[in-house]
Amino acid sequence: MKWPEHGGQPEMMKKLLKAEELEVLDFSANLNPLGPPQWLQRELEAQWKKLLYYPDPNYSFSTSALAWMERIRDKEILLTNGGAEAIFLATKYFEGKRAGIVHPAFSEYDRACRHYHLQVTDILTSHEEDFRLPMNQLLESLPDLDVLFLCRPNNPTGVVISKAEIKMLLEQGLHHQTFLVIDEAFVDFVPHEALTPLLKEYPNLILLRSLTKMYTIPGLRLGYMMASEAVINEIKDFQIPWSVNGLASAIAPLLLKDKNFVAKTVSWLEEETRKLRAFIESNDFYLSNSSVNFYLLQDKRNPEKTETLFTFLFQHGILARHTHNFKGLEGSHLRLAVRSEEENDKLIAILKKWREQK
Template sequence: MIWPSHGSNPQYLYEAIDKQMPEERIDFSANINPLGPPREFKDRWGILFQYISDYPDPHAALLKSKLAATEGIKETQILVGNGGAELITLIGRMIAGKHALIIQPAFSEYEEACRVNNCRVSYYQLEPGNWGLDMEALSEKLKAADAVFFCNPNNPTGVYYPKALVEKLIEECQKHSCLLIMDEAFYDFACDYQSIVPFIGKDTNVVVLRSMTKMFSIPGLRLGYMMAGERLIERAAALKPHWSVNALALKAGEWCLDSNEHVRLTKNLIRQERERLVSFYRSLNFAVSPSDVNFYLLRDPRLDDQLPLFQFLLEMGIIPRHTMNFPGLEGRWLRFAIKGPKDNNRLMEAMEEWRKVR
């Protein structure tokens, strides 16, 4: 069976398992803010019409200016892209033919971008449970690597690794002349996030990737950015096509940076719902990853392969994210986004039904 490689677009998932998609369904497979876009977006949406008659700024000057002011770095240390996916693609081209190490489980597009650019790919595998980093074992693998991909907070576990640990990783990468690609697509959901952005100004081989589509619920617009030393940004920008980011996305990005209250409300909601869900799961003896963000891994310890639970939920219109294409997981866990109380209640009802039959 060929499983869809991403969450969302559930019609392809139901096609893969040869099942009719229920009319009433809740998609837990995409990790998008359950509050939706900031309220101001709807009120100001009509303003965007004026921007579709001209080419967008290929340098994203206004958005970069706001990002630089927010992060305390230079505009020349920022590259705006068509979602994180475009930026990962550019990095794949930058390291073409080299050895890439991926800290797994991780977002599948790292490996895809590396493979298509003839990179040699190896893994460092996080161990289920606390999903901890053994820096000594990882350092051994870094000796042979030209670049390492590290997703923090991790996707799919939701685990956030503290700044002190990341600093050690940066030191090890420096020691071995290894480029560190730090994907922080979900950093703004982590309540105790500590920025590592200051490290990019110290001429280290650190690239920080960010997505604006998750927190601000604009995946249809596609918007992300990378931060790195000026030489790395210049190399990536030289590979990027003109006008890859549309004008509506650029303007929406500027609005996102003014939406601090939306971020605060989101973090509070996610924290409350995450605590409620974890307490519920533990009462029914499900295993849950120690997530700090808006999604988590779950498994029924009574099953090795979670396919029976996966199919049961799909038939009930509950759509988790499969883990068939996450090395080290291969279907032994399911990933769920944290949604609003009503949708989470429906999920818990389904899990109670499962426990009645299993």
């Protein structure tokens, strides 16, 4: 089967599995089920006239507002067309050089490196080590790399690399002239863990953000990059003009300003994850040490039957995310989103059925 590259494609999966009439709950997309914020539709309607004019090519108002909220200078931030453009722009900065990617990880890092002809070294974390960073291997690899790509919190595991480990890599990176590109697309779900303050200490740090996940706006395409002024200036020169539309630019500062929405989401996530973890672990399933709104799942009793479990869930109305295109996993686990209480309860009921028949 030719598996889709990303989650959130239930119609494609129904066609692939020849079940187009089946109603399924989409657990494959790791978006916030509480979002978007209630005020967003009203604000988009109020801002619709932005579509009648070319945006400010520098996105000056939005950039200043975001920089103020992040407590950095305007010249250290770049608005992007979603997290994907941020990834490709950061990779372009190292075109033709040497990169390391810690896996399993979002597939677009590898795709961007191939597009810009980087020589890639794959560094694998493992289920047996609960997907912790292989620090000794990384520290040994840094002298041979121009850039190291990390996903924090990691997609698909949900594991958060400690700030101490990041600082150790940055310190060694300074010595070896190695950059760290860290994708923080899901950091809003663990707000106390943001790395923004480290930008003042480490000119070899590039942070990527996406507003897609927390605010459930994948169709609006909105993200940003933070780095030193010198790095942002160079990357800005090869960003496509007007890559961010005027409506998205106008909305960006309003999203980050809504701290109550983020706090409500984090509170909801803690409660739902606690309940899910209690059931899953007490029924002999593996659940990754996730701090965000998704996790890896595997049947400990039947780890070789992950694809059978995928089909079983699908037949019972749950679409999980396969992991066939995650290096280091190759289909050995399923990734599932933390959904609403009602939807999570349905998942638990179906996993009970799976366990009863096994």
